[in-house]
Amino acid sequence: MTHVKVFDTTLRDGEQSPGVNLNQPEKLEIAKQLERFGVDVMEAGFPASSQGDFNGVREIARTVRNVSVTGLARAKKSDIDTAWEALKEGSDPRLHIFLATSPIHMEHKLNKTPDEVVAIAEEMVAYAREKFPKVEFSAEDASRSEPEFLVRIINAVIEAGATVINLPDTVGYTTPHEYGELFRYVRTNVPKIDQVTLSAHCHDDLGMAVANSIAAIENGATQVEGTINGIGERAGNAALEELAVALNIRKDYYQFNTDLVLNEIKRTSDLVSRLTGMSVPRNKAVVGQNAFAHESGIHQDGMLKNASTYEIITPEMVGVQSNNLVIGKHSGKHAFKDKVEHLGYELSEEKLLEAFTTFKQLTDNNKEVTDDDLFTILTDITTDT
Numbered sequence: 062m063t064h065v066k067v068f069d070t071t072l073r074d075g076e077q078s079p080g081v082n083l084n085q086p087e088k089l090e091i092a093k094q095l096e097r098f099g100v101d102v103m104e105a106g107f108p109a110s111s112q113g114d115f116n117g118v119r120e121i122a123r124t125v126r127n128v129s130v131t132g133l134a135r136a137k138k139s140d141i142d143t144a145w146e147a148l149k150e151g152s153d154p155r156l157h158i159f160l161a162t163s164p165i166h167m168e169h170k171l172n173k174t175p176d177e178v179v180a181i182a183e184e185m186v187a188y189a190r191e192k193f194p195k196v197e198f199s200a201e202d203a204s205r206s207e208p209e210f211l212v213r214i215i216n217a218v219i220e221a222g223a224t225v226i227n228l229p230d231t232v233g234y235t236t237p238h239e240y241g242e243l244f245r246y247v248r249t250n251v252p253k254i255d256q257v258t259l260s261a262h263c264h265d266d267l268g269m270a271v272a273n274s275i276a277a278i279e280n281g282a283t284q285v286e287g288t289i290n291g292i293g294e295r296a297g298n299a300a301l302e303e304l305a306v307a308l309n310i311r312k313d314y315y316q317f318n319t320d321l322v323l324n325e326i327k328r329t330s331d332l333v334s335r336l337t338g339m340s341v342p343r344n345k346a347v348v349g350q351n352a353f354a355h356e357s358g359i360h361q362d363g364m365l366k367n368a369s370t371y372e373i374i375t376p377e378m379v380g381v382q383s384n385n386l387v388i389g390k391h392s393g394k395h396a397f398k399d400k401v402e403h404l405g406y407e408l409s410e411e412k413l414l415e416a417f418t419t420f421k422q423l424t425d426n427n428k429e430v431t432d433d434d435l436f437t438i439l440t441d442i443t444t445d446t
C-alpha cells in the first residue's frame with residue numbers, strides 16, 4: 062500500500078462556499094473534529110483576508126497539536142508576514158502560497174508575463190522559507206497551464222525551498238485521464254520532484270473532482286486536497302469522505318491508503334453540515350440520508366438475505382449508528398454525553414453539565430428532543446464566550 066497524505070481545506074476553500082460564514086468557535090469545533098478524523102494537514106483559513114480569519118487561524122494553530130495547520134497567502138510579503146503571525150505558535154506550521162500559471166490568468170488577472178510570474182514565485186517562496194519550515198506552492202489553474210511552463214516554475218520554486226507542489230484544477234475543467242497525464246508529466250520532467258510532496262486539488266464543476274483526484278494519485282500525487290461533504294467555491298471541492306471510502310472499498314484495485322478514521326465520517330459530515338448550513342443532498346455518496354436506504358422490494362429481499370447483495374459500504378464503517386439512541390426525558394447524563402460526542406462535540410465537564418441542564422429543561426416540555434434541538438443547545442453553549 063502507498064500512503065497518501067490528506068490536506069483538508071474545509072475551513073478555507075470550503076468556507077468560500079457562497080452563503081457560508083463560520084465564526085471562531087464554530088471553526089474551532091470543526092478543526093477539533095478534523096483532528097479526530099485524522100487529516101494530515103488542515104488549512105484553517107486565509108489570515109490576510111480579514112481580522113476574523115486571522116483570529117480563527119491563530120486559535121486553531123494554538124489548539125490543534127496533532128495536525129499540521131496551514132493558512133493561505135497570496136504571493137505577497139504582507140500576506141506571508143500576516144500568515145506567520147497567525148501560524149507561528151502551531152506545532153508544525155506551514156504556509157500555502159498560490160500564484161496563477163495559466164495564460165488566461167497571467168494575462169487577464171495578474172497582468173504579468175510568464176517571466177515575471179516565475180520571478181515572483183521564486184522570491185516569495187524563498188521569503189516564506191525564512192520563517193516557515195514547510196511551504197506549499199500552488200500553481201493556480203494548473204490544469205489550464207502549459208505543462209512546459211509548469212515544469213519551469215516548479216523547478217524554480219523547489220530551488221527556492223518549496224516543500225509541497227500543488228497542481229490545482231481550479232475551475233474543475235480537467236478530466237481524469239488528462240489530469241493523470243499532467244501528474245505523470247511533472248513526475249517525469251521535474252528532476253527534484255521526489256524531494257517534495259506532490260499534491261492534487263480538484264474542484265467539482267463537471268462532477269469529476271473525486272475521480273480526478275484518484276487519477277492524480279494513480280499518477281504520482283502523494284497528497285490529496287479536499288473538503289468535508291465536498292463543500293467549496295462554486296460546485297465545491299473533492300469530497301474527502303468519498304475519496305477515503307473509495308480508496309478503502311476498492312483497495313483490491315487501488316493499493317493506496319490514508320490515515321483517515323472512516324468511522325468518524327458521519328460525525329464530521331453532520332457537524333460541518335450543521336455549522337455551515339450546507340445541507341447534504343439525500344442521495345449524496347457515503348453520507349447522504351439515502352446512502353444506506355433500500356426502497357425496492359427486490360433490493361429489500363436481497364438485503365434481508367445478505368446485506369452485501371446491495372450494499373458495498375456498511376453504515377458502521379462510516380460511523381452511521383444503526384441503533385440511533387433516542388434522547389428524551391428519561392435519558393441520563395451518560396447517554397446524553399454519548400449523543401453529544403456522536404454529534405461531534407467535545408465539551409468540558411462544566412459545559413457538559415450546562416448543556417445537560419438546558420436539555421433537561423427542554424424535556425419537561427417535549428417528550429423527545431431532536432438532533433436539531435441538541436445542535437441548538439450545543440451551538441449556544443460552544444459559541445457563548
Ligand code: KIV
Pocket residue numbers: 074133159199201202229230231232262264
Ligand atoms: O482552487 C484553487 O486553485 C485554490 C488555490 C488557492 C490553491 O483553491
Ligand code: ZN
Pocket residue numbers: 074229231262264294298
Ligand atoms: Zn480550490
